[in-house]
Amino acid sequence: MPEPIIEMENIIKIYPDGVVALKGVDLTIWKGEIHAILGENGAGKTTLMRILYGEIKPTSGAIKINGEEVDFHGPWDAIKRGIGMVYQHFTLIPTFTVLENLHLSLLALDESIKAEDVETLTRRLMDELGLKIPLYDVVEDLPIGVQQRVEIIKTLLRKANILILDEPTSVLTPIEVEELFKMLRKLKKLGITIIFITHKLREVKAISDRVTIMRRGKVVATLYTSKVSEEELARLTVDIDLTSKPKIRGGIRGRRILSINDLWVRDERGLDAVKGVSLELYEGEILGLAGVQGNGQKELIEAIVGIRRAYRGSIKYLDQDITSLSVGDRYKLGISYVPDSRNIGLVYEMNLTENSILTNLHNYLSGIRVINWSEAYRTADKIVREYNVVAPSLRSPIQYLSGGNQQKVMVGREATREPKVFIVSEPTHGLDVRATRFIRNMLVKLRDLGKSILLVSTDLDEIMELSNRIAVIYGGRIMSVGDKNEYTIKKLGLLMGGIHEQRITK
Amino acid sequence: MSKGSLSKLIETLSERLLTERREYLATLIETSSSLILALLAGGIVLAVLGYDPLNVYNILFRYGFGNIRYLLDKSTPLMMTGLAFAIPLIAGLFNIGGESQLYIGAFIALLAAYYTHSHVIGILAGTIAGGLLGAFIGILRVYRGINEVISSIMVNWIFFYLIIYLISGVYYNPERPHESIPIPKDARIYPISNISVIFAIxxxxxxxxxxxxxxxxxxxxxxxxxxxxxxxxxxxxxxDLSMIYSMLLGGAAAGLGGALLVLGMTYSIDDMLSAVYGLGFTGIGIGLLGRLHPIGIILASIFFSGLLIGGQWVELKTGAPPELADTLIGVIVIALAIPYVYKLLVSRLIQRRVIE
Amino acid sequence: MSSSKLILSIVVILVILVGAGLYLYYQGFPGMGGGKKIKVAVLFDVGGRGDLSFNDMAYLGAERAEKELNVEVEYMTPKSLEDMIPLLKQLSESGEYDLLVLVGFLWTGPLNATADQYPNQKFALIDSTTGVVRPNEADILFREQECAALIGIIASGMAYELGGSTIGAVAGMDIPPLWKFHIGYLFGVKYFELKTGKPVNFLWQYTGTFTDTQVGYSTATQLLQQGAKVLYGLAGLTHVGMFNAIIDWNKQGKGKALAIGQDASQEWYAPEYIPVSGAKRVDVAVYHAIEMVVKNTWKGGIITLGLKEEGVGIWDEDGVKSFAELAYETKQLKDHTPDDVVSIVKQMRSKYIKGYVWDLVHELEQKIKNGEIAFKTPLTHDEYDQIIQQLMQGNLDAALEKGSIAS
Structure with missing residues (x-):
């Protein structure tokens, strides 16, 4: 019989505004296991973990650690009990070096600790884990995956033996995810208990020993991962059957609508990020642009939209050269763009209605540049209805909506503008199963209506599922373009890593 | 409309009403409790310093809000400098230059009215002058990357001394050398049957x-x-354009404030600039107290003016030094504004960090 | 924050305030009403107390009146120029005060705009005039020429003790009050020349500012470089720069020179280098105004105070001490105790102001006090220029309205 390390009994959490986040949750974590907590956004996963970490107090219920009842008044109490938490958004100081960050976090425990001591401790820990992290590099210069490892090391240095990871893969590239999993397995070997919050079924299967599925503030089931299939997990997570995937039609494509010819774009530092890209986009197709993040995708699409200047090459929309048009003019022509980050595509402090006219303001202006708000409300209402957005009202600040609903508003706004060219970047990033399904279905529907879609995604499943054609970008160059069925996930992975097709076929 | 959709509509409507009412209630509780806290904090300060809080508040509010015309007149320039701070901040710029934008507005309005005998021209000239000075700072920021806080502060002092020089050396009133030439009688703005016209403007x-x-x-x-x-x-x-517009509009507000001040209240500027000094800085507090919202700023300027007016009477009636009233006003305003300012500054600073 | 929420919150604030106000209003004032003591309000300049000059002197005068004349005095510091008119109106309308004393020239315009509307309210304007005679308004001015003339004699005498014969003045702006100083100061110098036969070289420099210590410093340095041994400060804050220039001049060993202050006693600022100050007794003016009300001798129009009324003069040891004490209390005087200041000043005076100089001072003082002579007050710049020109040529009578020195 495994030994329980954490027992949470009948946890209820009611927020001051009356929202019931947890409706009596029982959770038992065994010593030394990797335990996944699976659920849609808003299922109560994060609330439950924040209670365990002492950040918020439960309305009622008991928590036992190693069989002993505890009453946490803040994260410090939890840290003292050996609990460590790694958030989605890191708590490192970006301008400090790795060592300075680690030193700082340990100073809170022991005021007299020296930087040299911290370095020795860290190096010993890294040896144990087989890790290499440049201790003297400034944090903001490191890749996200490495920053995350620093966060984990930080908690381990504080002697955590229970590690909570809140959606750790949402910020990582596929390769970084693999590395994270390797590290987690090593930690497990060292006897560390890991709680892994996610909404991705594949990850549950890949890493966890057991899984607890939550839905609307309740635990649905706790299962041995090896004994359930992905389909079963999906069914348990959302109570409807979402396993059927849309059918991809192939080969029906219309006019060439966008042609990019030898495009060169620089990034913020003035370095070439896009190096002579040529691409074509046709009506009625989804062109998936695959690549590891930071290989020029962002610069390429921003140049197509006009946010960034291309210093060489041309962009043609039908027969018109749009290389030097402003963003607004390109939008008016029928180009529409969903950025990868919601805090760019949406203005968080503004309300839902104000956000629904962001990229289409000129259509809501009267002669003297006065905004026609009743028209804007109509649009917002349309988006809310057609895209099943759950929001208290059309006047609610967008920041009070859940991530999935924000994404729906953003995608919905761009789709409602009836664009001819629809550029979407990471459209399902950080969304739960239901919202992801919804957005993907919508993209396919738009494609079937004859729209051209350029889909930029680091999620290879998404690329494979939705695209008619696929282009792979690496180091600012297109490695390969072709029909979807010419590719496998494995082949994509190699191309994204910069290995040429010829070498693959050999 | 089917029965189902009708009931759904009613459901969503009532839900919306319910959530909004909850918001209103929260605002109501938040505001009244922060005011009570503010007054309590001020009361404690008074008690510690050995004054009877009830008596001081009595004088502060009774006199502060008792003379309506004075109250509205006094809030006029403050309302404008409140806007001068708020509008640029809405676009992300800290306009500390409301001070000099008001000086130049007042001075140009004075000259324009003196030579044309027209208050309309005075108002327009002052507003434009303030707007141009504001836009200048915005342009420096946008095209030269000069931090607007630093340039505003420098411009404030440049215009402070420039206008002192012009008033004491060139445009002084020969009959009263410490004052500038006066606004001609026919260009002054008088109240119409006790309604403050400058306040209305x-x-x-x-x-x-x-x-x-x-x-x-x-x-x-x-x-x-x-x-x-x-x-x-x-x-x-x-x-960039939005930032410049915001500085233009903000500066114009301060310029209008200065114009209204000389045309409707002081009719001249003294050579120490005590007629105009400090109004721009007070505007910062008013902008924040009014939550950067024009309607809020109207009310905040009235509230603040009432406290300023009442403070003078506190000195007269209790014998307390004038600094007491200033301290008290500071405590009240800070207690009212702190939660909002904190939120605002944090979000704006983070936003700036991301960009720069 | 949505606008409706915002408006709601502001409405809440106003409702609470009005509610509180009404409650307090009906509660009435504690300690209000009562006796029939004469009540005076002293309204300071915008800066208010702590200037160690006008406002503080006004306070001293009012305090003395409160004790000696048994009146009740209250004080108010207006926030800004724009507050002055409404405050004057509201105070007048309250009918609570028998007299409103207005300190400083900033009140001139506001008083001129309101005095006619309140014929039953008495106003006293200190050191300025509206130029309009009203029965309810007394404008109290000073005959600055009289004290400047005495200073002229003292400065000339001190210059000779310092081994030179050049004196100067750092003046503010070229405006009528300064014309009076110029005439008086030059008159004193020529009086000294006439009576002793010792020639004195006279330098007068306008700086155009009352607020710039930097300009005061550089102007004073230039005058010192031209050989001036004594400088008279007539420029408000600007001549603090002059004081600093003289202190540095002495400390850097460039020569020995002394300064003379004006208005308040300024000896405390550097008693080793400022042995004497001309007095403009704002306290006397305030006291005088209150006294007129108490003793029922009120008279509207312009009232001038000179040596005879002790409105101007030279600060004596008591005066020096009381300002040194004020400065000590406000921590502006740090290096010495007030008693030190007085004893240093006493030493300096006996060292640099000889008996024959005092004799001349007293002689002229007597002539002025008993009305034998009286100074002109020029009304135009031309008139002023002419008087100065005549004085430079040694025609002392050109400065006199009445009497003659030749006799």
């Missing part, structure tokens, strides 16, 4: 700013720019 200007901010594309773009420059670029707006 200021309120109209505030309403105009409200409309610009929330009902025109200029305002919409300014707000987006202030909240997120990246979003503004994404939406195809020109954030």
């Amino acid at each position: 200021a309120v109209l200007a505030s309403i105009l700013y409200y409309i610009i901010l929330f009902h025109t594309d200029i305002g919409y773009k300014m707000r987006v720019t202030g909240l997120s420059t990246a979003s503004a670029k994404y939406a195809g707006f020109n954030p």
Whole structure:
């Protein structure tokens, strides 16, 4: 019989505004296991973990650690009990070096600790884990995956033996995810208990020993991962059957609508990020642009939209050269763009209605540049209805909506503008199963209506599922373009890593 | 309409009403409790210093809000400098230059009215002068990358001394050498049957700013720019232009404030600038107290003016030094503004960090 | 925050305030009403107390009146120029005060705009005039020429003790009050020349500012470089720069020179280098105004105070001490105790102001006090220029309205 390390009994959490986040949750974590907590956004996963970490107090219920009842008044109490938490958004100081960050976090425990001591401790820990992290590099210069490892090391240095990871893969590239999993397995070997919050079924299967599925503030089931299939997990997570995937039609494509010819774009530092890209986009197709993040995708699409200047090459929309048009003019022509980050595509402090006219303001202006708000409300209402957005009202600040609903508003706004060219970047990033399904279905529907879609995604499943054609970008160059069925996930992975097709076929 | 959809509509409507009422209730509790806390904090300060809080508050509020015309007159320039701070901040700029924008507005209005005998021309000239000075700081920021706080502070002092020089050396009143030439009688703005005309003009200007901010594309773009420059670029707006517009509008507000001050209240400027000094700085507090909202700023300027007026009487009636009233006002205003200012500064600073 | 929420919150604030106000209003004032003591309000300049000059002197005068004349005095510091008119109106309308004393020239315009509306309210304007005679308004001015003339004699005498014969003045702006100083100061110098036969070289420099210590410093340095041994400060804050220039001049060993202050006693600022100050007794003016009300001798129009009324003069040891004490209390005087200041000043005076100089001072003082002579007050710049020109040529009578020195 495994030994329980954490027992949470009948946890209820009611927020001051009356929202019931947890409706009596029982959770038992065994010593030394990797335990996944699976659920849609808003299922109560994060609330439950924040209670365990002492950040918020439960309305009622008991928590036992190693069989002993505890009453946490803040994260410090939890840290003292050996609990460590790694958030989605890191708590490192970006301008400090790795060592300075680690030193700082340990100073809170022991005021007299020296930087040299911290370095020795860290190096010993890294040896144990087989890790290499440049201790003297400034944090903001490191890749996200490495920053995350620093966060984990930080908690381990504080002697955590229970590690909570809140959606750790949402910020990582596929390769970084693999590395994270390797590290987690090593930690497990060292006897560390890991709680892994996610909404991705594949990850549950890949890493966890057991899984607890939550839905609307309740635990649905706790299962041995090896004994359930992905389909079963999906069914348990959302109570409807979402396993059927849309059918991809192939080969029906219309006019060439966008042609990019030898495009060169620089990034913020003035370095070439896009190096002579040529691409074509046709009506009625989804062109998936695959690549590891930071290989020029962002610069390429921003140049197509006009946010960034291309210093060489041309962009043609039908027969018109749009290389030097402003963003607004390109939008008016029928180009529409969903950025990868919601805090760019949406203005968080503004309300839902104000956000629904962001990229289409000129259509809501009267002669003297006065905004026609009743028209804007109509649009917002349309988006809310057609895209099943759950929001208290059309006047609610967008920041009070859940991530999935924000994404729906953003995608919905761009789709409602009836664009001819629809550029979407990471459209399902950080969304739960239901919202992801919804957005993907919508993209396919738009494609079937004859729209051209350029889909930029680091999620290879998404690329494979939705695209008619696929282009792979690496180091600012297109490695390969072709029909979807010419590719496998494995082949994509190699191309994204910069290995040429010829070498693959050999 | 089917029965199902009707009931659904009623359901959503009532839900919306319920959530909004909850918001109202929260605002109500939040505001009244913070005011009570503010007064309590001030009361404690008074008690510690050995004054009877009830008596002091009695004088402060009774005299402060007792003379309506004085109250409204006094709030006029403050309302305008409140806007001068708020409008640029909405677009993401800290305009500390309301001070010099008001000086130049007052001075140019004075000259214009002196030579043309027209208050309308005085108002227009002062407003334009303030706006141009504001835009100048905005242009320095946008095209030269000069931090607007630093340039505003420097410009404040440049104009402080320049105008002192002009008033004491060139445009002085030969009969009263410490004063500038006066506004001619026919160019002064008088109240109409005890209604403060300058206050009415200021309120109209505030309403105009409200409309610009929330009902025109200029305002919409300014707000987006202030909240997120990246979003503004994404939406195809020109954030630089929005920033300059915001400084133009902010400066114009301060300039109008200065014009109304000389045309409707002081009729001249003294060579120490005590007629105009400090109003721009007070405007910062008013902008924040009014939650950067033009309508809020109207009310905040009245509230603040009442405290300033009452403070003078506290000295007279209790014998307390004038610093006591100033301290008390500071405590009340800070207690009222702190939660909001904190939120605001944090979000704006983070936003700036991301961009710069 | 949505606008409706915002408006709601402001409405809440106003409702609470009005409610509280009404409650307090009906509660009435504690300690209000009562006796029939004469009540005076002293309204300071915008800066208010702590200037160690006008406002503080006004306070001293009012305090003395409160004790000696048994009146009740209250004080108020207006926030800004724009507050002055409404405050004057509200105070007048309250009918609570028998006299409103207005300190400083900033009140001139506001008083001129309101005095006619309140014929039953008495106003006293200190050191300025509206130029309009009203029965309810007394404008109290000073005959600055009289004290400047005495200073002229003392400065000339001190210059000779310092081994030179050049004196100067750092003046503020070229405006009528300064014309009076110029005439008086030059008159004193020529009086000294006439009576002793010792020639004195006279330098007068306008700086155009009352607020710039930097300009005061550089102007004073230039005058010292031209050989001036004694400088008279007539420029408010600007001549603090002059004081600093003289202190540095002495400390850097460039020569020995002394300064003379004006208005308040300024010896405390550097008693080793400022042995004497001309007095403009704002306290006397305030006291005088209150006294007129108490003793029922009120008279509207312009009232001038000179040597005879002790409105101007040279600060004596008591005066020096009381300002040194004020400065000590406000921590502006740090290096010495007030008693030190007085003893240093006493030493300096006996060292640099000889008996024959005092004799001349007293002689002229007597002539002025008993009305034998009286100074002109020029009304135009031309008139002023002419008087100065005549004085430079040694025609002392050109400065006199009445009497003659030749006799």
